[in-house]
Amino acid sequence: MSAQNAQRHQAEELALMLSDFGMQRMSARVMAAFLFTEKPSLTLGELAEELDASQGSVSGALKTLHQVGMLERVPVPGSRRDHHRLRRDAWERLYSRQNEVVRKMMAAAEEGIAATGEDSPARERLQEMYDFYNFMFDELPLLFDRWREKRGSQG
Template identity: 50%
Template sequence: MEERDDVQLRECAERLALTLAQSGMQRTTARVMTALLFTQQETMTAADLCGELRISSGAVSGAVNQLIPTGMIERVPAPGSRRDHYRFREHAWATLMGNQNALLDSMWNAAAEGIKAAGHDSVAGRRLDEMQDFYGFMQREMTALIDKWREQYEAGGR
């Protein structure tokens, strides 16, 4: 039964990786991320990921180097081991969405610069005003939503 469960987990991971790749994430990066998400192990080494995904150590290294800065995965110490261990980070989804605030802020600032250059009452200025209003709203709401989710999650109200 356990082997069947592992096969089903790997299939689920591959389906999610395909979805992520279709949404723009590099395929190998998506596969490494989902392998760490779906594994029953606390951590995985690069060698574990190579074996599980049948990819090269260079491919794993590249994917890990892309995923760590996003906050989705983290390198963790493993006493007695010389190898790096990786795990899917706790609250990774909230971290990822929180990181989106930097993008929202950049878009808001780009609109502000455009309004300054074009003039508030120009045709472009009116479009940029809508853009700035939208991204300002999204940034305020995203922060509030993440905070609300964290409170709910920590209270056990899934």
């Protein structure tokens, strides 16, 4: 098996594992493509061709990965197409308040708390969900600082 074929195989294995753990299949394949690419950025068309998938399904996956903060759009002089790349801080964003999905979950918990009665079991569960995320987000900056320090000392 050539090195390129081995790399593609490993990307598909990673995508399969991510989808087994709950990530939508095409989002997992797109994520794996960004992790394994040698290019600084990829376009929708390049991804669709690489993954042998429709541009519509790839577009939906790109939207999802942008929403959770894993990808960013980057300018490419002379190109009219949108170029995307894995954010340098992708893993921090995935586990931070910058993750759009988590922000929406916290907002939904707050609204649910406001809509439930004072002694409601639902309110208790929603409050615990909100309190958990709030606690984690208060603690995460310290871990991120340690991570950046470790990453900096390795580079």
